[in-house]
Amino acid sequence: MMLELVASGLVLVLAAPYLWQALRLPGWAQWRTVVYLASCALLWWCLAGTPAQLRPTQGSWGVVGVALTDVLVGFGFVVAAPIRLWEESRGRRAAWIRSRLIQVLGFPLVSASLNGVLIVVAFTSPWFARSRSVDSSWIALILACVLGGFLTNLQLLSPDVVPGWMTPGPRMALSLVDGLLDELPGIVVMVTVNPVWGGILWGAVQPVVVPMIILILIDWIRHDRRVARNVDSALDSIEAAGGSTSTPWWITERSSDESASGER
Numbered sequence: 409m410m411l412e413l414v415a416s417g418l419v420l421v422l423a424a425p426y427l428w429q430a431l432r433l434p435g436w437a438q439w440r441t442v443v444y445l446a447s448c449a450l451l452w453w454c455l456a457g458t459p460a461q462l463r464p465t466q467g468s469w470g471v472v473g474v475a476l477t478d479v480l481v482g483f484g485f486v487v488a489a490p491i492r493l494w495e496e497s498r499g500r501r502a503a504w505i506r507s508r509l510i511q512v513l514g515f516p517l518v519s520a521s522l523n524g525v526l527i528v529v530a531f532t533s534p535w536f537a538r539s540r541s542v543d544s545s546w547i548a549l550i551l552a553c554v555l556g557g558f559l560t561n562l563q564l565l566s567p568d569v570v571p572g573w574m575t576p577g578p579r580m581a582l583s584l585v586d587g588l589l590d591e592l593p594g595i596v597v598m599v600t601v602n603p604v605w606g607g608i609l610w611g612a613v614q615p616v617v618v619p620m621i622i623l624i625l626i627d628w629i630r631h632d633r634r635v636a637r638n639v640d641s642a643l644d645s646i647e648a649a650g651g652s653t654s655t656p657w658w659i660t661e662r663s664s665d666e667s668a669s670g671e672r
Contacts, residue, residue, distance in 0.1 A: 411456040411546070411547070414455070415451070415452045423444070423448045426441070426488070426493065427441065430444075432497065433493065433497050436496075440487070444484065444490065447480070447481050450476060450481050451550075454473040454474075455547065459476075460473060464541055467605065468605065470539070470546075471605045471608045472612075473550065474530070474536070474549060475612035476612060477554055478553035478556055479557060479612045479615075480557075482553070482555075482557015482559075482560060483557065485557075485558050486565045491566065492566070492568055495568075511571060514569075516560070516563055516564050516582040517586070519559040519562070519563075520586045520590055521589060523557065523590075524593045526552055526553070527593035527609065528593050528596050531605065532601060560586070564586060564620065564624065567627055576624055576625075576628035577628070579624055583624055587613070591613055594606045594607065594610025594612075
């Protein structure tokens with residue numbers, strides 16, 4: 409009963425504000441709301457459903473709960489863009505989300521490494537074994553996996569919260585390295601603890617690889633279109649001011665320097 413109450417309360421706290429803001433904000437993508445609510449439902453199932461109920465007698469079910477929470481729930485929460493929804497609803501950005509500490513912790517290579525360490529430590533220490541019989545330990549492990557999975561995907565799939573230099577190109581390269589780092593915990597657990605458990609952890613990573621690449625590619629296309637529109641707008645402004653858009657920039661710059669020298 410304790411797990412059901414905790415899971416229901418957690419899902420209510422997570423889902424109600426999101427749903428309220430999504431319904432009030434004009435133009436918010438409905439598919440993001442569906443993804444968010446589905447992620448909340450999956451979190452409830454992992455925390456209090458079959459994985460939680462069978463974990464004392466069948467450890468593999470406990471591993472399934474951990475793997476799905478860490479990979480799919482974290483991925484779904486980021487794709488649903490709750491930070492963007494919150495900021496658009498309040499009409500201004502949150503500075504603390506872009507603070508140096510969050511930027512460092514959320515950097516893909518850092519967050520993926522920390523998340524990998526979390527999973528490995530959970531299975532190579534008494535934590536997972538204890539979580540199979542103690543509800544509070546199970547709750548702590550699931551919540552840690554939610555946070556780890558969320559941070560791992562945050563900067564890769566949230567172009568509005570990343571530094572300016574992290575355009576889709578660098579994010580695509582980082583996502584490939586991130587994918588390799590995400591597979592390491594499963595391999596380590598497979599070799600050192602239990603081959604079946606490690607296989608479950610490794611296999612859970614695979615379904616999100618292709619969707620992540622597709623989402624980054626879509627953002628890449630949109631980014632290039634925005635850049636093209638900005639360039640066209642700048643050229644139109646130059647033409648409207650009587651300037652020439654056909655003269656190469658290096659000739660224009662040299663002419664400006666010569667004119668300045670002549671004036672002196």
